[in-house]
Amino acid sequence: xxxxxxxxxxxxxxxxxxxxxxxxxxxxxxxxxxxxxxxxxxxxxxxxxxxxxxxxxxxxxxxxxxxxxxxxxxxxxxxxxxxxxxxxxxxxxxxxxxxxxxxxxxxxxxxxxxxxxxxxxxxxxxxxxxxxxxxxxxxxxxxxxx
Amino acid sequence: xxxxxxxxxxxxxxxxxxxxxxxxxxxxxxxxxxxxxxxxxxxxxxxxxxxxxxxxxxxxxxxxxxxxxxxxxxxxxxxxxxxxxxxxxxxxxxxxxxxxxxxxxxxxxxxxxxxxxxxxxxxxxxxxxxxxxxxxxxxxxxxxxxxxxxxxxxxxxxxxxxxxxxxxxxxxxxxxxxxxxxxxxxxxxxxxxxxxxxxxxxxxxxxxxxxxxxxxxxxxxxxxxxxxxxxxxxxxxxxxxxxxxxxxxxxxxxxxxxxxxxxxxxxxxxxxxxxxxxxxxxxxxxxxxxxxxxxxxxxxxxxxxxxxxxxxxxxxxxxxxxxxxxxxxxxxxxxxxxxxxxxxxxxxxxxxxxxxxxxxxxxxxxxxxxxxxxxxxxxxxxxxxxxxxxxxxxxxxxxxxxxxxxxxxxxxxxxxxxxxxxxxxxxxxxxxxxxxxxxxxxxxxxxxxxxxxxxxxxxxxxxxxxxxxxxxxxxxxxxxxxxxxxxxxxxxxxxxxxxxxxxxxxxxxxxxxxxxxxxxxxxxxxxxxxxxxxxxxxxxxxxxxxxxxxxxxxxxxxxxxxxxxxxxxxxxxxxxxxxxxxxxxxxxxxxxxxxxxxxxxxxxxxxxxxxxxxxxxxxxxxxxxxxxxxxxxxxxxxxxxxxxxxxxxxxxxxxxxxxxxxxxxxxxxxxxxxxxxxxxxxxxxxxxxxxxxxxxxxxxxxxxxxxxxxxxxxxxxxxxxxxxxxxxxxxxxxxxxxxxxxxxxxxxxxxxxxxxxxxxxxxxxxxxxxxxxxxxxxxxxxxxxxxxxxxxxxxxxxxxx
Numbered sequence: 001x002x003x004x005x006x007x008x009x010x011x012x013x014x015x016x017x018x019x020x021x022x023x024x025x026x027x028x029x030x031x032x033x034x035x036x037x038x039x040x041x042x043x044x045x046x047x048x049x050x051x052x053x054x055x056x057x058x059x060x061x062x063x064x065x066x067x068x069x070x071x072x073x074x075x076x077x078x079x080x081x082x083x084x085x086x087x088x089x090x091x092x093x094x095x096x097x098x099x100x101x102x103x104x105x106x107x108x109x110x111x112x113x114x115x116x117x118x119x120x121x122x123x124x125x126x127x128x129x130x131x132x133x134x135x136x137x138x139x140x141x142x143x144x145x146x
Numbered sequence: 147x148x149x150x151x152x153x154x155x156x157x158x159x160x161x162x163x164x165x166x167x168x169x170x171x172x173x174x175x176x177x178x179x180x181x182x183x184x185x186x187x188x189x190x191x192x193x194x195x196x197x198x199x200x201x202x203x204x205x206x207x208x209x210x211x212x213x214x215x216x217x218x219x220x221x222x223x224x225x226x227x228x229x230x231x232x233x234x235x236x237x238x239x240x241x242x243x244x245x246x247x248x249x250x251x252x253x254x255x256x257x258x259x260x261x262x263x264x265x266x267x268x269x270x271x272x273x274x275x276x277x278x279x280x281x282x283x284x285x286x287x288x289x290x291x292x293x294x295x296x297x298x299x300x301x302x303x304x305x306x307x308x309x310x311x312x313x314x315x316x317x318x319x320x321x322x323x324x325x326x327x328x329x330x331x332x333x334x335x336x337x338x339x340x341x342x343x344x345x346x347x348x349x350x351x352x353x354x355x356x357x358x359x360x361x362x363x364x365x366x367x368x369x370x371x372x373x374x375x376x377x378x379x380x381x382x383x384x385x386x387x388x389x390x391x392x393x394x395x396x397x398x399x400x401x402x403x404x405x406x407x408x409x410x411x412x413x414x415x416x417x418x419x420x421x422x423x424x425x426x427x428x429x430x431x432x433x434x435x436x437x438x439x440x441x442x443x444x445x446x447x448x449x450x451x452x453x454x455x456x457x458x459x460x461x462x463x464x465x466x467x468x469x470x471x472x473x474x475x476x477x478x479x480x481x482x483x484x485x486x487x488x489x490x491x492x493x494x495x496x497x498x499x500x501x502x503x504x505x506x507x508x509x510x511x512x513x514x515x516x517x518x519x520x521x522x523x524x525x526x527x528x529x530x531x532x533x534x535x536x537x538x539x540x541x542x543x544x545x546x547x548x549x550x551x552x553x554x555x556x557x558x559x560x561x562x563x564x565x566x567x568x569x570x571x572x573x574x575x576x577x578x579x580x581x582x583x584x585x586x587x588x589x590x591x592x593x594x595x596x597x598x599x600x601x602x603x604x605x606x607x608x609x610x611x612x613x614x615x616x617x618x619x620x621x622x623x624x625x626x627x628x629x630x631x632x633x634x635x636x637x638x639x640x641x642x643x644x645x646x647x648x649x650x651x652x653x654x655x656x657x658x659x660x661x662x663x664x665x666x667x668x669x670x671x672x673x674x675x676x677x678x679x680x681x682x683x684x685x686x687x688x689x690x691x692x693x694x695x696x697x698x699x700x701x702x703x704x705x706x707x708x709x710x711x712x713x714x715x716x717x718x719x720x721x722x723x724x725x726x727x728x729x730x731x732x733x734x735x736x737x738x739x740x741x742x743x744x745x746x747x748x749x750x751x752x753x754x755x756x757x758x759x760x761x762x763x764x765x766x767x768x769x770x771x772x773x774x775x776x777x778x779x780x781x782x783x784x785x786x787x788x789x790x791x792x793x794x795x796x797x798x799x800x801x802x803x804x805x806x807x808x809x810x811x812x813x814x815x816x817x818x819x820x821x822x823x824x825x826x827x828x829x830x831x832x833x834x835x836x837x838x839x840x841x842x843x844x845x846x847x848x849x850x851x852x853x854x855x856x857x858x859x860x861x862x863x864x865x866x867x868x869x870x871x872x873x874x875x876x877x878x879x880x881x882x883x884x885x886x887x888x889x890x891x892x893x894x895x896x897x898x899x900x901x902x903x904x905x906x907x908x909x910x911x912x913x914x915x916x917x918x919x920x921x922x923x924x925x926x927x928x929x930x931x932x933x934x935x936x937x938x939x940x941x942x943x944x945x946x947x
Contacts, residue, residue: 032826038904040822042911044919048830055837075934078927085920100916104902118902120912123919127912130923134930135834141934142841 011060018060025053033128034121043124047131054136063143074136081129088122148206150220153190154270157183161263168256176255177245183263184237187270191230198224198649201659205276215337221276224649228488229273229397229404231646232495236396237266239624243503244388246620247510258298258386265291269397273404278327278337285323285365288398289316295393296385308381311716315378319368323405326361329354330412343411343656350415359413362405363422370402372460373430376453377712383445387506390445395452395498400491403456406463407487407654414467424464424563424578430457432581435588439595439696440703444505444515447592448498451541454585455494461582462487462556465563466654481655481665483559488650489669490552492642493635497540497549500628501596504534507621508600513611517595522605526614529622531601536629540636542593542689543586543682548635550682551669557582557678583681590689591696598693639669744862747869754872764875767882777818785811798846802839806832823907 029049036042057066092101104118160183168176197204204222211217222230241262248255268291271284289312297309327337333349334342349355366372371379382394393399406423413419434454441447466484507530508523509515524531540549560582607614616622635642648667652659659665673679692699708714734745758764788807795801809832816825893906893914903909911919 036905036908036912037902040826040905040907042823042905042908044911045823045827045830048827048834052830052833052837055834059837075931078930082923082927085923089916089920100920102901102913102916116902120901120903120909120916123916124908124912127919127923130927134926137930138933139838139841141937142838142845 014060018056022053022057025049025056029053033124036124037116037118037120043127044131047128048135050128050132051135051139054132055139058139058143063140074133074140076133078130078133078137081126081131081133083126084129085123085126088119088126091119147208148220149190150204150206150222150274151208151218153187154220154274155267156187157263157266157270161260161267164259164263165256168259172250175245175250176259177241177248180259180263181238181241181245184234184241184266187234188231188238191227191234194222194227195645198222198227199645201649201652210280216279217277218280219276219338220274221340222274223653224646224651225404225407225653226273228492228646228650229400230270232400232492233266233269233273233397236392236495236499239499239627240388240392240396243391243506243621243624244386246618247388247506248386254298258295261291261294261298262389262392265295265393265398269401272401276339278331278339278342281339282320282324282327285369285401286317286320288369288393288401289313289320292316292382292393292398295389296382298386298389299384302384304381305384308378308384312378312382315368315375319365319375319402322361323365326358326365329358329361333358339408339412346412356416356418359416359419360422362409362413363419363426366402366405366460367426368402369405370399370456370460371430371453372402372426372457373433373453374712376430376434377716379453380441380446380449383443383449387445387502387509390448391499391502391506394449395502396495399452399456400459400495403459403463403487403491406460407650410463410467410654411656420464420467422464423467424461427457427459427461427464428578428581428585430454431461431585432457432588435585435592438592439588440700442517444508444517444520444596444600445502447517447596448501448505451501451589451592452498454589455490455498455541458556458585459487459490459494461578462490462559463654465559465578468563481651481658482555482562484651484654485647485665485667486552486555486559488647488654489555489639489642490549492646493540493548493552493632496628496631496635497537497547500533500625500632501537501541503621503625503628504530504537507617507625510621511612511617512614514609517599519606519609520600521603522601523614524601527601527616529616529626531597533622533625533629534597534601536632537625538593538597540632542590543685546636546671547632548639549632551636551639551671553586554673554678554682555669557681561677579681583685586685587689587692590685591693594689594693595696637671639671640667643667643669740862744865747865751865751868751872754876755868758872758875758879764879765882766878771881775818778815781811781814781818798843799840802836802843805839806836809835821907823905 029046032041032049033043033046034041036046054066054070057069089100092103093099095101095103102119102123104116104120106114106116109115160180164176164180167179194204204220206220208218208220244258244262248258265288268284268287272281272288275281275284293309293313296312297305299305300309330342331337333352333355334345336342336345368375379394379399383390385394410419431454434450434452434457438447438450438454441450462483466481466487468483505515507527508520511527512520512523514520536547540547543550543553557579560578563578644667648665651665651667655665736742785808788804788811792801792804792808795804809828813825813828813832816822816828893910897903897906897909901909901913903913
């Protein structure tokens, strides 16, 4: 079996299609993340789709290229995600509400018009970051361990 | 939270700042800051004296886990206060002593004082808690802090051995106490000691009551180093001397005595309690003193002496239980044993504390504790010599020191109970005076031995590692305070009788008070010519003869075969345990994932199928099933086909692709059943995990499937078939029977109102069951970091960087 992450010379089609497909997948992930509360989607799926976009880059090019494009420490990303989720959940305690009580309201934002803002989205952002962080940590660690 | 709770927790709170003080203020010995804590607490606790003297008690409750009836109930009575004053009083002296004993430049003082303060809180917690679960918590905390303090010089092999031994034995006792507490609270319906006592008549006939009694006694015997659990105490002498003086003679080892005293009102009417406590105590008194004579290390002699003295107090508490047989004894004649126990407990803390400090001084100034190398130090260290003489004479029971008084009372108690005819004592009751006298004779011998071999006899300065001289004044003050108490109590014993002894004895024997009796605490130096006096004369003269002829009979000790000794048994038990667990581990843990999967799946199959069978849980009902469509049949066929082909695939790559087919087909099912969230998730997960599998398999060793034996393959086939079967059965059974209504309707009704959302799946994930998600991402994060750590650990060649 060949090394799936080594750069091959005859992947022209895969490489050139990856360059724009990745962005489409990534945009779709962002859409899924925000759509979650009303239509199919959410932080977990959004995170997985983002991770799969990154995996595609990894397969088409190699781990070094991915690192040059996105110089992110995915372990820290995981930690930040956990922190956001826990803090969002404990935020309710400040208002003397039980742990994990969410709050939501409608705001008139410029450009978007009447928009619903919900603390559940902040929690979901944490979930998103953890999912991307963990998936990429695992793949990167195993991929690099030569 | 009251001031009382704060007082108990004060050492723990202060300990948080000790490392900071140690790091920032290096010019001042950290001990000076620590010293303030016990001093404050002594002052605080002494103000309760007037209340306990009047027979009153103080209770303060702090809610902790009210739903489980576990609250931090601080309870001060005579017994608890006596211990609290001992803990803080001796604690102050020991901290002062440690300032001169431990070098600020060389020693890790921050560790030492944090452990010591932790211990102080734990010990105060034990003696001032009414809730048994809270008491248990503090009880184990003393074991842990004792472990840390014995292992303080952890680079020494003997320290680690001693720490482990004490931990194993005392924690074993602690766990059995937890069992005892559970049983007792089941019977009495409360974790409170006072409430359990109030209801004792209603449940004392239950057979579990006796089990609980034995479990409590196991805890007391292990903690107070009673035979045969005493073996940890001599090895605990590897701790720094202040620790030995504090934990292993004055306070922690007395926690077992405290427990016996505290539980006496509940258990003492059972004859078994009387038998066990008094005979184990008496035999420990004998055995400890017998073994002390053959030791050569000054601290180990003192350790055996402590074991023996703890046995003495334990037996007194047992004999005192006779006083609770109020039906038989209307007047409180037998209270003398309990009074003697309390009195000797105080006396032992004073003379044994001073003797340990003396041993520490000798060790510090000469560099050795081996009595074969010491000798003739009386001219070089006159003050230490004085301390040692007074301390040992008191321990030997020579007048006019306090040890004499309590020893006389001990003999009185023994003689009275053995003559009483209670519990069929007329038959073997004579054994009690016999063991008491023989134990006292050997106590006399080793007491003289300590002074003679260290301070008198020939000088052998060439054998000492250091040139000896008198200790600094700071190290002498604490033992001097203690020996002056020895003399003071010896001459004026009634200073204590109403302030400390009577309230404590009343707390141990509440029934005597409740029945209108009194506990007379008149301690006299001169009783006239009575049997006790003659016994004392006998002890002193026999002891002198034995001491003079010691070289002639000492060799008898070596006659005892080594493999029968308890220490040998303990070591053998440990090494056997290690060997057995290594053998089991080596057979079970093969290092192959497939073996582990066989265990896991085999267990699941056994569990599921047997519970389906024995609980008669399988039901099959066709009604809730919906009609099957053609699409679904096709998909199922694809599923079965690809799943079966995995087992015949030759390469891993093929297997992964086939597994991917299974996953995508399941995703199609979700599409058919109109679950877009699940379908989407399933699709993406399949994609990512195929990529992951490819990466992982690249690193896997090349093992052909053909190498496996056919028997192994058949076993695997059977297990996988059974796993499939049991999952199918469970799925069918759970579909066919519902014990309660589905929660689905609740979600449908409330998703817009309560959570302001439109997508139920996602609202469940982030809101209704947000806790689940929070824990899931935590597990995910842990798994990710675990993989990262493991793989990088392997890269460094197993060396932790």
